[in-house]
Amino acid sequence: MRILGEVALLAAFVAGGYAAFACLAAQLARRTHLVRSGVAAAGAACLGLTITLAVLAWALVVKDFQFEYVAQYTSRELPWHYSLSALWVGQAGSLLLWTWLAAMLSLVYLATSRDAGPRPLVAFGILWANVSFLMAILVFAADPMKTGLAARSEGLGLSPLLQHPSMLIHPPVVFLAYAAWTIPFAEAASALLLDRLDAGWTQAARPWALFSWMVLGTGLWLGADWAYQELGWGGYWGWDPVENGSLLPWLTGTALIHALMAWRHRGGLKKLAVWLAILTFGLCNFATFLTRSGIFSSVHAFSQSPIGWMFLGLMAVLLLGGSGLVYYRRQRLVPERPLVSVLARESVVLVSVYLLLLLAAVVLAGTLYTPLSPLFAGRMVQIGPAFYNNVFLPIGVLLLAATAVVPLLRWGAVPRGEQWKAMVVSLCVAGGAAGAAAALGLAHPAAIAVTGLAVLCVAATVAGVLLDVRRRSGAGTIPAILLALRTGRRQYGGYLVHLGIACVAIGIAGSSLGTRRLEVDLDEGESIEWAGRRIENVRLVQREEPDKLVAEVELLVAPARGRPALLKPARHYHLLQDQWTTEVAIHSTWGGDFYTILHAGLGDGRVALTLIENPLMRWIWLGGGLALAGAAVAALPLRRRRTRQGGRLGSHSRLAAVPARRRAA
């Protein structure tokens, strides 16, 4: 089986390289006869990669320790689903998965592309150039089919920290996002290369940008959830360099989606849109460099490998080449219409794009500060969370304000009279909410501002949708209203995303500004009063399981109002890894989370605990879910339209790029 996987990988590498060459040469060098063979070679490469991936997955499930990768990351006692998840834990396996996802997405892209012109084929060639780069790393530097030097009867096992449901899906989701961001980049690059800088590429890139944003957002959400549940420090984001690496393309990707909107509606932000498509994909490679190069000590990455530097090199090539292309085509990227007012929707979009880029610049500066600091400080210097929080708080509030008012603004004009009235009413409602929050005891100015702006977002969205539906439906009948909702789906999906972001802001403000912590030792049967709750140590229980020893304390947590909850924070000793892990217990309500950590048993049922109160935590997860749902609604395709060339579009239309006389030949 191992030989099969090795041969399949090599074959895929050769076929993939030819696919990239053929599809690019077919359009750029007018060798159009190469189209068929290029697409066929891509299909063959996908098959080869699928075989290689299946071989490794099979080896992991059956625990074939002949494979060095399997021996490094699994053991005989590891459940099969965690064995399979080891596919994306190590260097070679995770690269193989990423490569396979990029290859598969390229076929989906080609099959679903609605453009019969040459641009999709050039984009397809660019996608396969990227896949070939990844395959080259696999073949020459990170072979997943490698055998170990000595025969093994047992593996080293998977770290207990990675044996968690979120870790089953967080890494493949992030790799899917990195693979997906290649497509908007390929669309932009092909538009630049072919000088086809009309709105067509934006229509093709938009759904892929939304999909990539959704998937990367899901990856960030899962990672934060894993950190919160598994790392046991009570937080969900530590400004870790590797976390920052994934946040960067999410920020620039958000800016890209809005720039594409401005191009589509007003023919504006053209240079920004193409440059952001290139930058976002470049930052995905930068994130990979951060994780795999070993230049940072991080909770995510302690490895040192030359592979990371290859991704940095690719990013440099992309940014330099892309910037050069944008400059070369600058005359074709001038705005079609001027900005008419700072109160027009495109002005607020422009401000939001710049705010997002400002946040990305701060994250990048903070992340690179440490490795570059010896150059100007003489010694390596690290900076803490205050660097990021000081900027994210005010800029985040401004972004929330811009997000909130957008439903009551218009493209290309100042708001209408009825929109102004709705704005005044929404502001009054928001002001009232902020005042009520302050009267109820909320003291921090940022918390009051976030409360008011979140309510403004809801009020303005409701008002905006009502005004819009009334204007679209005219007759006011139910069918007319439903039709108006359907035709405005993309816009309303965007509003749902904004509502989700407002919820996330509420959760972040509450959990960051109102969190409380207590370190306490409790005897069995002893109780304390803290954070409006009575917490009792009922008993400490110890038991043995096949792969671990468990020490678990039962805590009865009784709030002043509401039902009591029995929480069981624990510590596990994993026998194979000779390692302890902490398993936190959380009681979650809409008001906040009560988070408990067991540090140690002190004898005779006495336990050492940390108790944390995190207000409004659940709103972060709710907001994330709403934002992702909104993006899905906005990304769903509209009904297919027939093109000016005639005929229904599909993958067979790739042949339309080949002139008739050549086809006849």
Place this chain on the structure above:
Amino acid sequence: MRPHTKLALGAIVLAGAAAYLAYLGAATSWRYYVLVDECASSRTELVGQRLRVSGRVAAGSLALAADRSRATFRLCGQHAQVPVTCRGPIPDNLKEDMEVVVEGTLETSGTLRGDKLMTRCASKYEATASREAGTPRR
């Protein structure tokens, strides 16, 4: 004033404000990141400074409090060692002969008084080389 000009001026003001806030944040949260050997050789210069020191936990030196609220050990570099007393949450996987990063303040006695301890990542992209292949630990 044209809309572009107003927006450009606003962007400049915002960028300046953000840079100032970032500077304030860095000024209150920065710390030197050094290896053990440098920590030992530059002791007089680094005493009283907020540091992050990277090294290896010396074999036979680790002592943990019963409630895991404190750990003492010697942190080894290539040539030098630094005694460490660390208070605060102690990572579950802390062991001897393991690479760690300790954050704290260097005292005049040469002891690093830490309040944060970071250990090796959970097998991300690199398995532990020191484990003997095929031999499960009990």
